[in-house]
Amino acid sequence: MTALLHVKNMTHFFGGLRAVHNYNLTIKPRQIFGLIGPNGAGKTTVFNLITGVYTPSEGEILLENQNIKGLETNEIAARGLGRTFQNLALWRHMNVVDHIRMAHYAQLDYGLFGAFFNTRACRDQENQVRENSHRLMQLFDIEKYADDLVTSLPYGAQRRVEMARAMATNPKVLFLDEPTAGMTPDELVKMIRIIRQVHQDFNVAIFLIEHRMKFVMELCEQIQTLVFGEVIAQGPPEEIQNNPQVIEAYLGKEDMT
């Protein structure tokens, strides 16, 4: 099996509302995979289900052929699913470098004793984390904000902090929920460059939700279209662009550029 992440027949109900129905997904290593669909289609819910925020009512989720359904969210994250949030979920009293440091949590093993008494193991690991955090901040162009509170940053930079933080968990699949939402054109260009860079530098697959068609079509190898919780089409960008069902359900309403 070459699949890195495999979701089989996933269905989820919120009370009586069937938010996701019979959802299937196969992401290969290093693939960039897009998920599009109208508002309220269930895209974010798909993210939340796979990353363990909710446990799906039915279905299977396999990461490298191992079941991850039903595990705690932190456990799933540690296994290799990193994510960002549609409506930023940053820690408002913390500065930027601490955000990136914190996401290394699962990679530490010095234990409470080490933390209390600042043992050699603790210092070594913390220093390593600091170095890695600075590398990530450079890559995401947020190093100049390192000691600033996240809330004081411009919006685009906050989004980049979220992404850098997700990358710090050392993910196998990076989930990006509308990474360019609300960005200025300048910030957008930067974001595309960064996503390409991340894809190049790290051995990571990317699964992204996006509303800007140009962006999705340019980046993704495979695109899924979700409408009312069901996948109505999947394929490479050209195919999706020309799929009459997709055009009717979603793309037709929007300017394709």
Next chain:
Amino acid sequence: MGILQKFKQMFSTVPMLGWFLGIFTAVLIEYFWGYDYISYYLGLPKIPVLFGALIMLKEPVMIPGALAYDLVVYVIPVLAVAKLSCFITNPGAALLEKLPLWLSAVIHLVCFYGILHLWAGINDYRVLVVKLTLVSIILTVSINVINGYQGEFSCSHPGFMALGAYVSSILTLILFTNDKIFGTALLPPALGPYLFPLVLVAGGAAAAIGSLAVAIPSFRTRGDYLAIISLAFMFIVKSAVENLNFIGGARGMGGQPDLAPLPVIFIWTLLCIWVIHNFVTSILGKALNTVRDDEAAAESMTVKTRKTKMTAFMFGAFWAGIAGGLFAHVLTYINPGMFSINRLAEILAMVYFGGLNSIVGSIVGAVSINVLGEALRPLELFKWIIIPLILIFVMIFRPYGLISFTEINTKKLLQAKHKRQQGVSP
């Protein structure tokens, strides 16, 4: 503002060592001449214990005398010596900078303790105030872990303190004293000082285990039950102790051996500050902040949030237990009434006044509320009007407390303060 700025600038060249030297001089002046000459000529009955606050409030005629005393003994010598000694203290500090940071810190602490010991030793009452203040620092720093760093609202600290106080008292009474309840000492009393740390840790452990009774029900589900459950816990501990006659019930229990002299308490306070500082600046401890600010995001960033909350809560309780043990052996008498709503009000006042999410803040909060509380003692009831008023003012202008979200920067604190020259290339 202008004057204050100038003042600040003038003394910005004084390193920590310089301040120590200044304070040391002041203490020496008080030690040698405070009673015989200075108080005598100023018409004061004795050396003012806490900078004359008590005298001033009791007998307003003494106000000029007490103020003059403060000026002559403290303000002028401290400022003058600190400023004038810059030329030696700065090179001294620079020399210490070459040592490993921990060694420099230890040297500074030893100096500090020496001065504190001398100052407190001038009067027995001062020793007691200093001891209780140090215990309060432990309480405040440890409750900050829960109420500040973790952002919960826990009210059970007096309960944890009671557990620590009673468990350690029972142990020392059984082991090191001959008393009516527990019979003859099991061990030679001479061993007391050496085994006392273990006794304290046992008290802390009891508090930590007790804290599970609050932590398990409150953290198992999401939602804000902690405040209620912890408050209930505090009252349950109090009434449980009141009803246990073999440990004195409501009458309390006394006769603990005096195992907590000033140096012992000082070392425990330092240990507490050091360990908690290490914890909250490490990633494992910072996890508390992520839980407070956005728990869902914390989970998604691999943080084990439930474990984090539980351990931090037990950790805070542990130190409250240690503080309780020390407290019991400072007063050598405890009763359940000491660990109730009044104590809670005091602890909460100290932590919210000093500043959330900051160890320095907690130290400042504990020291100011304690000293203020002692100084205003003659006002009796009015004390409980003035302190809350101050607290309200702080809350209005600084909602997170006086010094919040600031960590100790030992290096910066101890470094030499040369006038930095500009444009000099290495």
